[in-house]
């Protein structure tokens with residue numbers, strides 16, 4: 001059984017996909033995909049020998065060695081172009097995910113689905129995707145424990161950006177009226193308000209400049225939240 005976070009990602013992988021799970025760690029995702037007949041061609045990778053050894057043990061325990069191959073090494077460098085059509089990268093920072101994608105553009109030429117779950121810097125990851133010819137196919141929020149995680153499914157294509165705030169609040173979450181959206185924006189508002197109140201105490205010109213920038217962002221968050229609240233009525 002997968003936790004809510006990985007289960008939300010697994011639902012985004014079409015049957016018959018040829019999948020690379022980059023940074024697999026325990027190997028839960030590839031084992032789930034193999035066991036449930038979602039894919040019979042999976043490459044599970046990790047940069048850490050210790051992590052990959054955990055994955056190998058689980059794969060062997062579930063007798064899935066014919067379906068799941070393990071490879072040790074960084075990012076997409078261990079994948080050859082054309083071997084897979086779907087990439088999963090979960091549980092890493094948005095900047096690291098962007099770097100892995102940036103360094104694997106030869107592999108990405110043959111990929112039609114990226115299933116991503118960044119832990120932070122989601123705005124920067126969305127920007128990288130859009131700047132590099134990907135569009136958001138699906139976005140969702142999932143709660144596991146106390147945390148809300150963002151999942152992004154991207155495919156090659158053009159993504160229109162009407163306001164920079166979309167990099168942060170997503171392109172689909174508001175439109176899909178994701179039930180966790182209010183809570184998700186509430187967290188962001190709280191975080192920015194805390195930073196502003198700390199900076200205001202500094203009483204410096206530099207701090208004031210950041211306060212001004214953050215106040216614009218805060219206003220946009222409130223507008224988005226208002227829009228969501230109106231839609232929910």
Ligand SMILES: C[S@@+](CC[C@H](N)C(=O)[O-])C[C@H]1O[C@@H](n2cnc3c(N)ncnc32)[C@H](O)[C@@H]1O
Pocket residue numbers: 006022023024025026045046047048051073074075089090091092096100
């Ligand atoms: C927090 S775990 C996430 C595991 C799993 N993907 C998940 O979401 O539950 C991050 C894993 O990514 C691996 N990792 C970090 N940087 C990597 C890279 N550049 N290439 C491949 N794996 C990497 C780490 O060794 C670790 O096992």
